[in-house]
Amino acid sequence: MHKPMQGVRVLEVAQFTFVPAAGAILAEWGAEVTKVEHAVRGDGQRGLTTVLGVDAITEGSSFSPIFDAANRGKRSVGLALEKPEAREVLEELIRRSDVFITNFLPSARAKLGIELEDVRAINPDIIYVRGSGFGQRGEEADKGGYDMTAFWARAGSAAGATPPGAEVIAPMPAGAYGDNQGGMAMAGGIAAALYARTTTGEPAVIDVSLLGVGAWATQFTVNLAMMAGGPPPRPPVPRHGSARNPLVGAYKTSDGRWLWLATVQPGPYWREFCETIGRPDLPEDERFDTVEHLMANAPQAAEIIAEVLASRTFDEWIDQFKGLQAQWAAVQDAWGVSNDEALRSNGYIGKLTDADGVERELVVSPVQFDQTPAEARRAPLFAEHTDDVLSELGFSDEKLIELKIAGAVT
Structure with missing residues (x-):
C-alpha cells in the first residue's frame, strides 16, 4: 500500500485529542510522528478514567480507547520543556x-520557547501548525477550550441539536466529537502545506480552531442567519416525517428501535416504498397520487407510514428494506456502529495488538489510498521511545543518563 506521508517527520507538542488526532491520522497515512509528553505528567489525557460519565479505561489495562485513538502509531518521548537541559533535545527534534x-x-x-519565531529560528523550512479553541487573534486567543465549549456549545451544534422548550441542552453524542473532526481538518491542511512547500519551497503556518471547525459544521444555519439578519426560524417538528415530506424523518419499530428515512425527492421512490411496506394502495389514494398531493398531505401519509412501521420489528424491516432504492438508514447506537457490515467490509474498523499483547479494534481513518484500509497500530506507552529517539539524534548513553539525572527527559 502506498502511504502518501511516508518519509514525513512530524513533531507533536500537544495533549488531549484535538491536535493529537491530526498526528494520529498522519501516522496512519505513513508519517513518522514523535510525540513530546511532559517528563513527569505525560499527556493529560492519559489520566482520564471517565469521559462523559463513561469508563474510559479497563482496570489493569494500558489500553484507553480515547487516548489510543488519538495517539495510534506514534513514538513517545518524555521531555521537560521547562528545563534548560531539555532544550538541546527539543532543538534536535525540531531540526529534523x-x-x-x-x-x-x-x-x-512563549514561556517554553516554542512560538513560531523560536521554532523557525531552528528550522526555517518547518511547517508550523497551531490548534486552538477560539483562534489565534482577538481577546480570546489565550483562552483554553475543549470541543464541548468551543465546538459544541459556542459554534451552534448544541443549540441546533436541542429541541425548542427542552429542559436540558443536548449533550455531545460522543467524547472528543469535535476534536476528531478538527483533527481531520488539520491533517488535510498539513497535507496541502506539504504539497505547497514541495511546489513553491515556502513553508506555511497553519491555524485551526475548534470554533472555526464547529462553525463550518453548522454553516447552513449560520449562513441562513446572516442572510436573514437574525436567527433562522425553527419550524415545529411533526410527530412523524417532516412537514412536507413523509419520507424524511425517524419512525419507530414495534420493538422500540428506529429507522430514519431521508428520501428528499419522494416522487421517484414513493410507489416502490409503498409496495415495500405492503401498502401498494397509497399511491392510488387521491391524497397521495401525485407529488404535489403527497406534499400537501404529508402529515396524513406520515401517520399511515408510522402505523405500518410500528407493526413489525427493527430486524424485520431491515430485511424487508434490503434492495430498497429510497434512501434510508438504521438508527444505530455505538455497538451497532461497531458491528456495521459496511464499515467492516470496507476496512474502517482496524485490528491492533495493544501494549499488553491483547488484540483490540479501533475505528481507523476514513480516508483510504489505493483502495486499501488504513493500518491500525497501538499508541505508545508514556515515554516509551525516549531512549531510542535520543539515540537516533546522536546522544550518547552518558549524555542520556545526564539528562535523566537532570530531570530533562524520562
Missing part, C-alpha cells in the same frame, strides 16, 4: 522535522 504541531496556548508557547 518537517511539521511542528501544537495546541499549547500562546502564553505557554
Whole structure:
C-alpha cells in the first residue's frame, strides 16, 4: 500500500485529542510522528478514567480507547520543556522535522520557547501548525477550550441539536466529537502545506480552531442567519416525517428501535416504498397520487407510514428494506456502529495488538489510498521511545543518563 506521508517527520507538542488526532491520522497515512509528553505528567489525557460519565479505561489495562485513538502509531518521548537541559533535545527534534504541531496556548508557547519565531529560528523550512479553541487573534486567543465549549456549545451544534422548550441542552453524542473532526481538518491542511512547500519551497503556518471547525459544521444555519439578519426560524417538528415530506424523518419499530428515512425527492421512490411496506394502495389514494398531493398531505401519509412501521420489528424491516432504492438508514447506537457490515467490509474498523499483547479494534481513518484500509497500530506507552529517539539524534548513553539525572527527559 502506498502511504502518501511516508518519509514525513512530524513533531507533536500537544495533549488531549484535538491536535493529537491530526498526528494520529498522519501516522496512519505513513508519517513518522514523535510525540513530546511532559517528563513527569505525560499527556493529560492519559489520566482520564471517565469521559462523559463513561469508563474510559479497563482496570489493569494500558489500553484507553480515547487516548489510543488519538495517539495510534506514534513514538513517545518524555521531555521537560521547562528545563534548560531539555532544550538541546527539543532543538534536535525540531531540526529534523518537517511539521511542528501544537495546541499549547500562546502564553505557554512563549514561556517554553516554542512560538513560531523560536521554532523557525531552528528550522526555517518547518511547517508550523497551531490548534486552538477560539483562534489565534482577538481577546480570546489565550483562552483554553475543549470541543464541548468551543465546538459544541459556542459554534451552534448544541443549540441546533436541542429541541425548542427542552429542559436540558443536548449533550455531545460522543467524547472528543469535535476534536476528531478538527483533527481531520488539520491533517488535510498539513497535507496541502506539504504539497505547497514541495511546489513553491515556502513553508506555511497553519491555524485551526475548534470554533472555526464547529462553525463550518453548522454553516447552513449560520449562513441562513446572516442572510436573514437574525436567527433562522425553527419550524415545529411533526410527530412523524417532516412537514412536507413523509419520507424524511425517524419512525419507530414495534420493538422500540428506529429507522430514519431521508428520501428528499419522494416522487421517484414513493410507489416502490409503498409496495415495500405492503401498502401498494397509497399511491392510488387521491391524497397521495401525485407529488404535489403527497406534499400537501404529508402529515396524513406520515401517520399511515408510522402505523405500518410500528407493526413489525427493527430486524424485520431491515430485511424487508434490503434492495430498497429510497434512501434510508438504521438508527444505530455505538455497538451497532461497531458491528456495521459496511464499515467492516470496507476496512474502517482496524485490528491492533495493544501494549499488553491483547488484540483490540479501533475505528481507523476514513480516508483510504489505493483502495486499501488504513493500518491500525497501538499508541505508545508514556515515554516509551525516549531512549531510542535520543539515540537516533546522536546522544550518547552518558549524555542520556545526564539528562535523566537532570530531570530533562524520562
